[in-house]
Amino acid sequence: MLGFSRFILAGFLVLATWCVPAAPVHADTSRYAAFVVDQTTGVVMHSRRSDASRYPASLTKMMTLYMLFDALESGEIGLQDQIRVSANAANAVPSRLGLEAGDTITVETAIRALVIKSANDVAIAVGERLGGGESRFATLMTERAGELGLTQTVFRNASGLPDRRQTTTARDMARLGIALHRDFPQYFHYFDEESFTYNGRTYRNHNSLVGRVEGVDGLKTGYIRASGFNVVVSAERGDHRIVAVVMGGPSAAARDAHAEELLEAAFDTLEQREDTRLFAALSSPRVSPMRQQELIAMDVAALHLAEPTEMGSSQPAPPVRIVLADEDEMNQPRLSDMNTEVEHPSLLRGAWSVQVGAYNSADQARDQLDRVTTFSLALNEAQPAARSVDINGSRLWRARFESLTEDEARQACEDLSARREACFAVAPGR
Incomplete structure (x- = not known):
């Protein structure tokens, strides 16, 4: 019986020691970082350079959305309220929705444009509406990020457009993804939408894992030249929700493939652990x-x-x-x-x-x-x-x-x- 118990323990330890490649095969290792956490239990399942300073790129818009959801919840703004587009917002570089100065869009359209199209002109317009100016809004974003435990994150704009002072970590981006799901479940469904239509044009979600990988229901992608290809992914299967972050991918396809690999490895590990626990419970009269x-x-x-x-x-x-x-x-x-x-x-x-x-x-x-x-x-x-x-x-x-x-x-x-x-x-x- 002692030998059997040792066999069971050894099997569990193998399952508990979950390993993935240090970086995807074709990753730019100077910018690569990854972090995987089981949101349900708080257990970190993979961490690689997760506290190294990185540029968030359009992952920044997750914080812009957090601030917008917070304003909706407090009653400061409503889903059908109009947001006016300034000349500053209209002149944003792509990705853009193509708004002109003086145009207006509803808050709900703005949410979808941020989540699905990752529109920089919309992000600036939202920042100006909520903060009275994008610079002040970025200060408010940074303050709120600190309150959420994003201790290594500084925001300088609402869009994620290049700014060498705008930095974060993979761990902090996972925390932000968790906060969005935890604090605003009533709005989280927007991250699960595969497309939206504006002015007769349909835009597909930049997050290719939504609708393709089992359980994935968000969150956000990002890219600038200095950051490489970034993504934060949230997926739920059974009793577990996994949040995975990949930063510094060499291409969108490589980034998405690696994020999928991390998710599948995490869920496989959790499933094997559950199977091991059940097997041990059925087979052993006394747990050592x-x-x-x-x-x-x-x-x-x-x-x-x-x-x-x-x-x-x-x-x-x-x-x-x-x-x-x-x-x-x-x-x-x-x-x-x-x-x-x-x-x-x-x-x-x-x-x-x-x-x-x-x-x-x-x-x-x-x-x-x-x-x-x-x-x-x-x-x-x-x-x-x-x-x-x-x-x-x-x-x-x-x-x-x-x-x-x-x-x-x-x-x-x-x-x-x-x-x-x-x-x-x-x-x-x-």
Whole structure:
């Protein structure tokens, strides 16, 4: 039975270690970046140069749309309200809708022109309407981006036309894609439209994956010479929504093919993990502590976080009822310095921690803490703690090392990840 359990664990680890090529075969590697995240759980599935500074190009229009959706939701503007086109907007370089100075379009037409045609003249007109001027609107965009957690993004215009100061990262663009879906589900259907018609002319969506790849329902493409070909893609299958970002593609076709490859690999991995869990549940009468860690930790650790998870890499998962429970069931601690008296980690507010597992019993949590405590020098001054939590009526025990600095937490997770150990850096107060 022990051998069988090891076989199951090894199989799971193979599935958990999801690999894709570092870059598509014909990518311009100086501009390439990619990021894939399971929006449902907050788990990052692939990251390549995801924090490197890049030019967003027309991905910028995702933020323009976020601001427009926000204005719609607040009642500042309505879908049938008219937006007037200035001479400045009308003179924008392609891609354009071909508007003339003095023309007007409805807000709903503007949305479709931004999503499907990626019209620069429309983006400028929207910025001027909402911000009183495109420059001021770009400042408002940057401020809102910061509020959304896009910490490495600066906007200088509403369209994404070339500006060396307008920069972002693949990770930030994934965060923006998640925010659009999370905050404005009532408007997200516009990203799923394959075409729209204006003045008798029909325009096809620049995002070729919409309507072609299963589950894809958005979001946006972009290109300027300095950026290469960019795309943010959102796709939902079953219980999971994946957001994939590719930046710096050498062509639209290569970019789209690589984005599709990343999506398929992500969904295949999730499906295999589910199959492995089901097989293990049917075949094994008792789940070993090691397997318990692998199966539960990733699911539990990300459920409640409004801060990034897994080395600070993602956005929040959907709301779930979580109540911290008392710790009196934790008798006979295994480590002399284990903290079993603190009822709530908020008493340690200001300190970082790392979570190395989640289990059905306190004993299993303590076993895991004992097992990995020597795996990283960053844990030398940490305080091990097994803490109970009720999640939708089920009691689990989190295995955490507390009282760490941010640098220590991230170093500990780097060390443990190198040994194929689950580890999540947890921000203060989480």
